[in-house]
Amino acid sequence: MTQNPTPRTIEASYFQSKLLEWYHKNKRSMPWRDDPTPYHVWISEIMLQQTRVDAVRSYYLRFIKRLPDIQSLADVDDDELHKLWEGLGYYNRAKNLKKTAQLLVREYNGELPSTFEELLKLHGIGPYTAGAIASIAFKQPVPAVDGNVMRVISRLTGDDRDIMQQSTRKAMEEVVRNLIPTDEVHHFNQALMELGALVCIPNGSPKCTDCPVNNICYAYKTGAQNTLPVKKEKKKRVIRHRSILVFVNEKNEFLIQKREETGLLSGLWEFVSVEGEVCTRDLEFLLKRKGLSFSSITKIEDAKHIFSHIEWRMHGYLIQTSYTKPVTSSADVVYPCKIDLSAEGLVIRESEESLLSDLSFRQEQVWCNFDTMKKTYGIPTAFKAYLTSIEKGLIKDELDRADQKLPTDKR
Secondary structure, eight states, X not given: OOXXXXXXXXXXXXXXXXXXXXXXXXXXXXXXXXXXXXXXXXHHHHHHTTSOHXXXXXXXXXXXXXXXXXXXXXXXOHHHHHHHHTTSOOTHHHHHHHHHHHHXXXXXXXXXXXXXXXXXXXXXXXXXXXXXXXXXXXXXXXXXXXXXXHHHHXXXXXXXXXXXXXXXXXXXXXXXXXXXXXXXXXXXXXHHHHHHHHTSOSSSOOOGXXXXXXXXXXXXXHTOTTTOSBOOOOOOOEEEXXXXXXXXXXXXXXXXXXXXXXXXXXXXXXXXXXXXXXXXXXXXXXXXXXXXXXXXXXXXXXXXXXXXXXXXXXXXXXXXXXXXXXXXXXXTOOOOBSSOGGGGTOOOOHHHHHHHHHOOOOSSEEEEOHHHHHHHSOOOGXXXXXXXXXXXXXHHHHHHHHHHXXXXXXX
């Protein structure tokens, strides 16, 4: 693409008129748009980060029904909050919501401030979210520039600077600031976002013939729709292998435990896991060395989950055990195992020593059936494949097959 170092300016009054006319005819009905209180706008904007509008609707309605105001959000139990958020991902968003709600109760009389500057001081609220709340809920003439808006402005003006650069975002915020009308402020920013979501779309050919301002669009006139905006590639994700250990007891209860309060998926519930990919033989060795009893180990499906910067490649194992109480591990106590590994003359390799230190059972753990797990505990979407297998009875099928393979003199 030819360099365009001086992006074109947009004639404000014409653009405002055409955009708002199009918006009022074509805008989608959304529960937070239909009732744009400051609280509703705030919750919806946080939910919409990294999540599609259609996916957010049901989560939003459920969330608002249970937590209708800032006070109820400030008071909610962490596990219930995580359960309400389950499926949306990026759980730090939910944690920041509660943290900010508690601050609002303490210092702002339980209300969101009305100015961009004050909103920007709150935890988890950046320039875009502050602009969205201030303009949509409080009708303040400030820009709200997200990815949709940057795409629209880049194509309209021919701006070929990297939109991942903070300087480019700042420049586009100024472009939008100069376009904001004196009236219908609350509609204008939403109209820009809607144009990017419905017409000036990413990942393919935009619907230029449906665009209300195509006659002033640089990209449409020059055929640069598919080269704008410019967005440099992110660093490649780090790939991490994990072995997921789905412990199930004779009551058909599954062992889950709470993750640590810091780091990835902090404070959520998960199946026991081990860093790296282990084979059944190593897992048998590991469990015996840890002093954990089991009657069978069955390989189940592998799964993958992509975070923004990390990709988990998970290798599943179903472990049948008689435990019903909290599990601790001790290398000093060895319970009967189905396979006598010591008879095979195995020696501890360096990799096995690493596994021994990596497998740990946390203090907060619980055995529960699937229904209780589903209703009560926030299990991250990362483990969706294993939750689905349990729900569909595939885990039970594996257990039945494992039972058929056990010798008749099973303990």
